[in-house]
Amino acid sequence: MPPKARAAGKAKGPTKRALAEAFPAGEVLTDTGKKSWKLGAPIGQGGFGMLYLANEDNAKPVMADAPYVIKVEPSDNGPLFSELKFYMRAAKPDLIQNWVKTNKLKYLGVPKYWGSGLHEKGGKRYRFMVMDRFGLDLQKIFEERGKVFPRKLVIQLGLRLIDVLEYIHEHEYVHADIKASNLLLAQKNPNQVYLVDYGLAYRYCPEGKPKEYKEDPKRCHDGTIEFTSIDAHKGVSPSRRGDLEILGYCMLQWLCGRLPWEDNLQDPIYVRDSKIKCRENIKEFISKCFSSDNTPGEMLKFMEEVKSLGYTDKPNYQKFRAILQEGLKSIGATDDDKLDFSVVSGSRKFSKQKTTKRKKVEEKGESSNEPDTGPVKKKAATKKNEVNGMEKNAPKKQLVEKATQTSPAPAAIKRRTRGRPKKNA
Template identity: 70%
Template sequence: MPNVKKTARKRGPPKRKLAEEFPPGEIFTDLLKKEWKLGPVIGKGGFGCLYLADVNSSKPVTSDAPYVIKVEPSDNGPLFTELSFYMRAAKPDLIKKWISSHKLKYLGVPKYWGSGLHQKNNKSYRFMVMDRFGKDLQKIFEERGNQFTRKTVLQLGLRILDVLEYVHEHEYVHADIKASNLLLGYKAPHQVYLVDYGLAFRYCPEGNHRDYKENPKRCHDGTLEFTSIDAHKGVAPSRRGDLEILGYCMICWLSGKLPWQDNLEDPNYVRDSKIRYTDTIKELMSECFPGKNKPDELTRYMEKVMTLAYNEKPPYEELREIFLQGLKIIGEKDDGILDMEVSENGDVPAKPALKTKRKPAAASKPATTDEDDAETDDMKDQKKRKRASPKKVATQLKLQKTSPKVKTSVRPRRVQK
């Protein structure tokens, strides 16, 4: 059995300096000379810290601060990689222009607000200012019994397709789509944002697509259970890989499992399993959905993605239409409401007649000032849903009490790169 640590390698220096924690009130000045004030630490890893933050003023940073700042020693690599993406593709004006030209309500890409180097005690620290967000989908997925409704899965797919098309059109791929990298809006809990661009790769610099080349030293990059077949083979990430990863995520979110999830200690087994299902997507779906109610739209989506060439531009609109048809089949529409109720084998429970407004979660990762307009739409939809009759409410409560619990599955594990 191969040793995962030997078959997969991390990007960046092999040894990373530990992050120093700065006190609340520390002032950071970005490249444009704008000053930012740190609040309390809300996240800490082996390479850096995440702080609540706000524009500098005489007031302390409060718990409802709209920004976060990532800080790490300047010799470390992950934030440098993210910065390359954010500075090229995530400036507020670029995102705003895309939203307008594509007639979207919002785009789930975090905005870049500033970055720079901070000196203290003869040490240099790299930092980046980003939007603040709420809870990640992995936590919600586990709270819901490791399963989302078919409607929610399809709507997540639509929103993530919007993000991937934008990222791809700006010459990058994400390469690590998963529930823990999808965060709800801090003020708009029905919006979802794709974060963590530490593995983002510029696949098409200056319009020249990278060549397909297998590199045994880079095998299995990404999160093992979801990563693409190309990544398993050590090939540089591409657009089709992002779409393949999204497909595995959606199948897992709806069924609660993937066939290879019980043998993640063997990355070659995971790779071979995915390759085996490439030409037999229906067999993969039968394995994940043993009941009669199989989501045909996910079958069609995966079959289409698996036919894409390495350097081929994906048919984003065609893939969106597949998800929209899936919503139509189950009597739903793309209303922007993420219904997080638990389902059984992909079945959609009775539509909730009453739903209280979800309180914004305390942020543990980067929230956006882009959420305000869409928040108004969410609140309107919620008010409409509150007009249900007491009889329907009682019926829904009864259904929730009798809904079977789903067996907990293994939490996704990040493979070293």
């Protein structure tokens, strides 16, 4: 039985949406640019949509090494429509390529948008989006490695994500749901990592005008409970400082195994108050995560810098990079662009124990401007037999497990979050 709804508003159940129907391999979809795409085998299924291997339409069938995936859901549903707004504004290939060139980056971990449109079949309309194909998500690797990552790796992931956040922030968006399950390795290059799932992406600065700080009890605790920002716990719209705070929590968990508040994730008030207390004394917070002889100084400085940010402040991204680079130097390492996931020993302070199940509710669709204040559902912190948050439903021979072959795609259709902030058109 789910916990009682928050006192701030009357309980309201999650919006019911139509389930996706499977399309046969070979089905051809035409996007708004009149480009045709051929569907291959389905590789994932969520509550409202399907994920397929795909290729540009040609005379040959879509093979297992297809470079694209297409996400399809009934047109009346909201999740994919919401995500499309971000991709169409900020993830077009030329925008990303120009940014990479201007900022002299080797790559940018933002998935590219290749097309979208509507498709009719059997008297029904479906919305679809074409994206790059990716490999394994970091949550799966994190669990396989005993829920601890090497310090060098964590710092490198932080550096790559600062690049991503600076890009999406400069394009008027914040992500609001950074976590290991939303970080995917490139299909052909396991040294590249991409931040996916922009279902909660929020346009914090439409037309260059930042949103004002305003607490809304109806929107409290949006995001993934263990990582979401203090602002989100208070019902405040996502912000740039919130993204960096979430990144800080993720990095700390990857380093030490568990965050101090993971013993009671079913109580969002407890989690919120724990985070506030930790922000008040960051040094003590860090000491709770690590043994005294194994404290990463860069994380103390990182969280202190996050604390110094105002709600509408533009972060000094270069300062955050410098903090992490200093951390690499302190362990005699350099950013060699190689992501080494080797297991390390003796780095976790917490005992390995089952994490309390997260509190989540299914997100509201884009058709409504009212936040979802429905009852909270219980869901396991991690799910087995999934491809990027969706159940594997294709034959085993069509679903590849290796990092160089697995085919999760950006933007999980089945949400792992507790509600959705209001979007801006």
